Amino acid sequence: ALSDRLQGVFRSLRGRGALTPEDVDQALREIRLALLEADVHFKVVKQFLERVRVRAVGQDVLKSLTPDQAVLRVVRDEMVALFGGGDAARLQGSSRLPAVVLMTGLQGSGKTTSTAKLARWLVQGGHHPLLVSTDVYRPAAREQLRTLGQQNNLQVHHPESLTQPRAILESALTEARSVGHDFLLVDTAGRLHIDDELMAELEELKRASQPTEVLYVADAMTGQDAVKSAEEFHKRVGTTGIVLTKLDGDARGGAALSAASVTGCPIKFAGVGERVDELEPFQADRMVGRILG
Amino acid sequence: LRGRRPLEPADLDAIEEALLAADMGVPAVAEAMEVLRARSREVWTEGRDAMRGLLRQELLRQLEQPAPAARTAARPWVVFLVGVNGVGKTTTIGKLARAERAAGRTALLVAADTFRAAAAEQLQVWAERTGAAFHRGAEGADPSAVLTDGLRAARSRGHDTVLVDTAGRLHTKGNLMAELAKMSRVAAREVPDAPHETLLVLDATLGGNALAQAREFAKAGGVTGLVLTKLDGTAKGGVAVAVVRELGVPIRHVGLGEAAEDLVPFDASSFVDALVG
Ligand SMILES: Nc1nc2c(ncn2[C@@H]2O[C@H](COP(=O)(O)OP(=O)(O)OP(=O)(O)O)[C@@H](O)[C@H]2O)c(=O)[nH]1
Ligand SMILES: Nc1nc2c(ncn2[C@@H]2O[C@H](COP(=O)(O)OP(=O)(O)OP(=O)(O)O)[C@@H](O)[C@H]2O)c(=O)[nH]1
Numbered sequence A: 001a002l003s004d005r006l007q008g009v010f011r012s013l014r015g016r017g018a019l020t021p022e023d024v025d026q027a028l029r030e031i032r033l034a035l036l037e038a039d040v041h042f043k044v045v046k047q048f049l050e051r052v053r054v055r056a057v058g059q060d061v062l063k064s065l066t067p068d069q070a071v072l073r074v075v076r077d078e079m080v081a082l083f084g085g086g087d088a089a090r091l092q093g094s095s096r097l098p099a100v101v102l103m104t105g106l107q108g109s110g111k112t113t114s115t116a117k118l119a120r121w122l123v124q125g126g127h128h129p130l131l132v133s134t135d136v137y138r139p140a141a142r143e144q145l146r147t148l149g150q151q152n153n154l155q156v157h158h159p160e161s162l163t164q165p166r167a168i169l170e171s172a173l174t175e176a177r178s179v180g181h182d183f184l185l186v187d188t189a190g191r192l193h194i195d196d197e198l199m200a201e202l203e204e205l206k207r208a209s210q211p212t213e214v215l216y217v218a219d220a221m222t223g224q225d226a227v228k229s230a231e232e233f234h235k236r237v238g239t240t241g242i243v244l245t246k247l248d249g250d251a252r253g254g255a256a257l258s259a260a261s262v263t264g265c266p267i268k269f270a271g272v273g274e275r276v277d278e279l280e281p282f283q284a285d286r287m288v289g290r291i292l293g
Numbered sequence B: 001l002r003g004r005r006p007l008e009p010a011d012l013d014a015i016e017e018a019l020l021a022a023d024m025g026v027p028a029v030a031e032a033m034e035v036l037r038a039r040s041r042e043v044w045t046e047g048r049d050a051m052r053g054l055l056r057q058e059l060l061r062q063l064e065q066p067a068p069a070a071r072t073a074a075r076p077w078v079v080f081l082v083g084v085n086g087v088g089k090t091t092t093i094g095k096l097a098r099a100e101r102a103a104g105r106t107a108l109l110v111a112a113d114t115f116r117a118a119a120a121e122q123l124q125v126w127a128e129r130t131g132a133a134f135h136r137g138a139e140g141a142d143p144s145a146v147l148t149d150g151l152r153a154a155r156s157r158g159h160d161t162v163l164v165d166t167a168g169r170l171h172t173k174g175n176l177m178a179e180l181a182k183m184s185r186v187a188a189r190e191v192p193d194a195p196h197e198t199l200l201v202l203d204a205t206l207g208g209n210a211l212a213q214a215r216e217f218a219k220a221g222g223v224t225g226l227v228l229t230k231l232d233g234t235a236k237g238g239v240a241v242a243v244v245r246e247l248g249v250p251i252r253h254v255g256l257g258e259a260a261e262d263l264v265p266f267d268a269s270s271f272v273d274a275l276v277g
């Protein structure tokens, strides 16, 4: 664990009196290794370490009786700050109903499952969400959302005869307005951030629905690529929050730090299982402990 | 020796960052850099290009070791696709079904993912698209029971190949890994030496966790080969190098998209070129 490694670094320096900035550099090297091993992107690591270094060469660390703990505290504080403080488990509503939540992300990241999870979470909070899938590409994608809806008593709009994402979305908006749903959750097809045609489609869906939330659904097991994809989605469709999935595994989850850092978006929710009730508000301090190991 | 110069720290840093960015992982990158430093003393190098050449050689050496076992005349030839959630197992089966048809063989697709919503429906579409036969059970049925019925159907109908779709499962879930081990035993009871292939599907976007996945799946049901999917994205899949070394099995196929034709045999040199840059 990083705490042990930092202890090791500072143990060898004990009895020399106050720390020097060079001693702090040695600690930073340990932190760098820990973050890289946790799959944080190497550029994000560089930027993050710089923020830590600036604070770590301050008097309260250099003069501390337990410098390893002082440095660790700085690392933890900076990381929690990067995660947006961790109280973001809210979906922005709208006075103009329905408030639209657009689910976006790479193939297989957990969008469809998370759409159903968020709907259930909204229902628990006393809301009346409508769900719709605009994924006309993946075999049985719309069936998947429909089945999740049936299994969990969620309202899913399923205009069988429509085959265009834009038309499906418009149909769902009409349905939501006429029935009075206060939220419309829109599942979209997985797509590569470098697929210009599909990214343009996503931009079009955003323009047509004016969402209050554009959520980027990211797989916690993602490696260095997390930066590229999160950044591109954020640039093209203006993501407002991140849902981190598959946290019930043992991936260290450095992708979380990469995605949050490069987009400036808060991680709002954590997927912690395949069942629709396995969604939690994202807990920043827990994530920090997991990444640091 | 005109134009040749020893390696500079900036060159080494640039190469190290490229390898890290490709998800090769801290230990493998450190090891590759060590090899580079050691070998760069024995040859005059011409800066980064020559360094990349050395690296390419080293990585190719690591990847080309295990040669894939040849397919026998066993009938039906049974292939399991396994891996964690969302990596591309079902889609890869669709692509393999198309390849079987192109090779003049008949295939039966078995929907042994009885858990996830619309999993069987998804596989059925692939069967229709590729002209393969299809077998499923009821939603929530025991996957081993669906597998048994599917294998019996394949034997009685004389299918050449059986492609078995399994549910995505995190390697940390003991009960799900035990279920996979049971499916392997059940297959062996129905068809001698089945499953003849167990392909572990790895998503190119995976980070270091792929290694833990590989270890657990190898322990649970045995893994005979790897499929690396989504290499049409920007992720390089560098973690596959560590997996190949650890498991001693080859990367068999590479997924380059979402359509039935988007599967190619693994080509080590183009893979390594993309890693090293
Ligand atoms: N263990 C675990 N599995 C999850 C979680 N979220 C989603 N999954 C699983 O991940 C797989 C992919 O989920 P989907 O919801 O189909 O992903 P998607 O992003 O909609 O996929 P595409 O539409 O193909 O891009 C499924 O097997 C889900 O059950 C999670 O938090 N934990
Ligand atoms: N771009 C790209 N997408 C792929 C590739 N292979 C699969 N996909 C996509 O990844 C998503 C998940 O694929 P699935 O085949 O459902 O994955 P799975 O492993 O069966 O998922 P679960 O059964 O839920 O665990 C789908 O949107 C596929 O179209 C690939 O090689 N490239």
Ligand SMILES: [Mg+2]
Residues within 6 Å of the ligand: A111, A112, A113, A135, A141, A187, A188, A189, A190
């Ligand atoms: Mg989906």
Ligand SMILES: [Mg+2]
Residues within 6 Å of the ligand: B089, B090, B091, B113, B119, B165, B166, B167, B168
């Ligand atoms: Mg599947």
